[in-house]
């Protein structure tokens with residue numbers, strides 16, 4: 585690993601293989617191909633809520649942290665969008681919070697641990713989710729609108745709409761500049777990259793759990 589590289593490039597290159605693995609998930613593939621019923625999408629969205637609760641529940645404290653603070657931005661916060669999507673997906677009168685899948689539970693617990701004890705590790709989780717949402721998220725949103733007929737950018741897909749980020753490319757550039765300025769030494773940077781790989785692995789495990797529940801061959805309802 586060449587730590588002389590800008591850190592944003594290093595973390596991106598070092599997690600490329602894991603990204604490809606996550607991208608080739610059967611569950612996501614079936615979702616993008618319109619082969620899942622809306623139940624599968626709802627279950628996936630529920631899992632994301634556990635993940636984002638862990639990412640965002642300590643945002644108020646982490647905002648003042650010298651390492652994690654620069655990444656914690658109100659325009660990224662996703663919990664209220666997820667709640668609106670879930671209210672829409674569940675319909676009135678359904679239980680508020682279904683149980684997390686085992687992989688989701690482990691993933692959320694690890695994020696919470698980092699948020700509490702290791703701000704640089706938290707940055708790895710923050711990067712893996714939010715920069716991904718700002719990048720490939722659009723593809724999932726388009727597929728969801730097409731497949732299940734949600735209003736464009738409306739209830740059901742609000743999670744993918746960053747109202748307060750009109751220019752995602754510029755936001756990502758600024759985010760990468762903050763990664764490059766991460767105030768930690770090379771050894772710690774290596775640990776952050778490792779944590780990012782781990783974050784991708786958690787995502788892959790979560791998607792596998794979902795695939796078990798909704799086999800990729802399932803036809804859309």
Ligand code: HEM
Nearest residue numbers: 596603606607612711712713715716717719720723784787
């Ligand atoms: C169908 C699944 C997915 C598709 C189609 C997809 C697509 C993309 C695309 C097009 C980019 C932009 C690459 C670039 O700027 O050159 C990207 C970046 C990214 N994706 Fe994904 N992605 C998927 C799944 C995931 C998953 C499951 C994660 C992890 C939770 C993830 C995390 C990321 C991250 C962190 C980046 C930013 C890389 C960087 O610029 O540093 N992606 N993705």
